[in-house]
Amino acid sequence: MLKKTLLALSVALAVTSAANAGPGMLPEDVLDGLIKKSNSTYLTQSPQNLMMMPDNPAWEVAEAGEKLFKQARGPKNASLEQCDFGKGPGVLEGAHAELPRYFADSGKVMDLDTRLVHCMKTLQGFTSDDPAIKQKHGSKSDMMKLQTYIASKSSGYAWNPPMNHPLEKAMRDAGEVMFYRRSGTMDFSCATCHTQTGKRIRASVLPSIYDASDWTKAISWPSHRTSHEEVRSSQHRVLECLWQMRYPNIKIGSDASIAMISFWTDAARGQPAIVPDLKR
Ligand code: HEC
Numbered sequence: 695m696l697k698k699t700l701l702a703l704s705v706a707l708a709v710t711s712a713a714n715a716g717p718g719m720l721p722e723d724v725l726d727g728l729i730k731k732s733n734s735t736y737l738t739q740s741p742q743n744l745m746m747m748p749d750n751p752a753w754e755v756a757e758a759g760e761k762l763f764k765q766a767r768g769p770k771n772a773s774l775e776q777c778d779f780g781k782g783p784g785v786l787e788g789a790h791a792e793l794p795r796y797f798a799d800s801g802k803v804m805d806l807d808t809r810l811v812h813c814m815k816t817l818q819g820f821t822s823d824d825p826a827i828k829q830k831h832g833s834k835s836d837m838m839k840l841q842t843y844i845a846s847k848s849s850g851y852a853w854n855p856p857m858n859h860p861l862e863k864a865m866r867d868a869g870e871v872m873f874y875r876r877s878g879t880m881d882f883s884c885a886t887c888h889t890q891t892g893k894r895i896r897a898s899v900l901p902s903i904y905d906a907s908d909w910t911k912a913i914s915w916p917s918h919r920t921s922h923e924e925v926r927s928s929q930h931r932v933l934e935c936l937w938q939m940r941y942p943n944i945k946i947g948s949d950a951s952i953a954m955i956s957f958w959t960d961a962a963r964g965q966p967a968i969v970p971d972l973k974r
Contacts, residue, residue, distance in 0.1 A: 715966035717788060719850030721914075722747035724966045728907045735892050736908040739899045743920065743972050752842055752918040752970035755833045755925045759843025762836055768818030768826070777813035779806075779844065780856075786844055791851035791967050794956045796859035803865045805955045806841055807929050808947045830946055833918075833925045842916040842925055845969040853910065853962045862956070865949070869957025872950065873903070882939040888912075898974060903961050910965035913958045917971035925970065928955050 715724045725747065729737050738744070763774045779789035780797070794805040800812055811827055814820040820827050829835040857863050876883040884903075887893070891902045901912035915928040929946045932954050936944050944951050 715850045715852075717851045719966070720748075721750070721849050721968045721971060724850050724968045725911065725971075727966070728911070728968075732905075732907045734905065734908050736899045736901050736905075737911060739897075740974060743974065746920075747972055750918055750970055750972045751833070751923075752916060752925045752972065753846075755839050755916075755918075756842040756846045756970060759839035759841070762839055763843055768814065768820045768824075770817065770819035772817045772819075774810075774813055774817060774840070776817060777810070779809055786847035788848050788851040790845040790848035790969065791853050792855055794862075794865065794952050794959065795856050796862050803859075803861050803949075803952055803956065805928065805947075805952045806845060807837070807927060808952065810837070810840055810844070811947065831924070831926070831930055838916060838925050838927065841927055842970050845916055845967075848967045849969050850966050852964050852966055853913075853959050855956060855959045855963070857960070865953045865956040866960050867957075868950075869953035869955070869960075872954055873957055879940045884935065884939075887935075903958070906962060906965050909958075910962040911968055911971065913955075913962050914968040914971040916969065917973045919973050921974055 715727050719727075722744075725737065725744070766773050776783045778784075778797075778799075779786065780792055780795045781787075781789045790806055793809065794803050796803050797809065797812075802808070804812065807830075811822075814827055815822075822828065826836045830837050832838060855862070855866075857866065873884040876886070887895070887900050888903050890900075891905050891908070893900045893902070901908040903909050903912075913928070915931060916925045918925050929951055932951050933944055933946065
């Protein structure tokens with residue numbers, strides 16, 4: 695259902711935008727467009743994954759998310775349809791491509807996870823201890839269903855996180871420091887593994903932050919991970935890469951996690967989002 699709407703939209707857009715990515719374009723078509731331009735080893739590392747894109751299991755998760763989004767839930771018996779993700783209450787089209795951003799109502803820079811939690815608390819009356827909020831990972835969690843639905847409305851939109859508020863810039867800059875700073879028992883930085891094109895760890899080709907068309911796929915989450923058989927979030931990716939660096943677990947929704955996501959989204963500015971994506 696969701697996919698059909700997107701398909702109709704992208705067919706309509708295809709007339710005007712030809713092979714270029716455009717708002718609402720299906721993830722596999724956005725990716726095809728990038729591969730036509732760059733044909734990089736990162737983008738093309740798994741022909742099997744490319745073939746699976748049209749039947750990405752993440753679409754089922756997004757559909758479940760749409761139902762949850764529109765359903766009156768929680769102690770306040772309200773839906774999420776009045777949630778403002780930055781482009782006005784209820785506007786989802788392109789909203790995820792402009793996160794993280796500053797929200798005056800909370801005085802904070804928020805990413806998809808924190809903004810969703812904010813709305814589930816303020817509009818629906820859930821608390822941090824409710825499983826709807828507490829359960830962060832796995833395709834069966836409300837969090838992943840809702841995030842996948844919301845993000846899917848940004849497929850083909852160019853990443854464009856605003857940098858007008860001083861806190862938006864401060865968070866991006868803090869993320870940059872975190873990305874390049876070597877630390878931990880292995881003395882790794884994110885840059886150790888993500889600044890050279892075509893570098894690999896075993897079978898995995900690593901995306902470089904300096905290669906914009908690789909990097910947009912790298913930061914396109916939620917994504918179904920075939921090795922996990924689960925849809926994963928941006929927050930999960932931050933957690934996992936820090937875990938690979940032998941860091942203690944980062945707190946989901948912490949300012950540090952949002953700073954990291956602000957920096958990596960800014961690095962993909964102007965490139966089209968591939969959501970939901972499918973990764974190794
Ligand atoms: C020791 C090397 C290493 C370090 C250091 C590292 N990563 Fe990664 N990163 C990987 C590998 C390997 C993958 C590919 C997915 C996998 O196989 O787990 C990956 C995947 C990613 C992805 C998604 C791309 C994909 O194809 O899955 C992003 C975004 C990312 N890392 C960001 C970061 C950030 C931010 C840091 C620092 C906090 C970091 N990485 C530190 C090795 C590393």
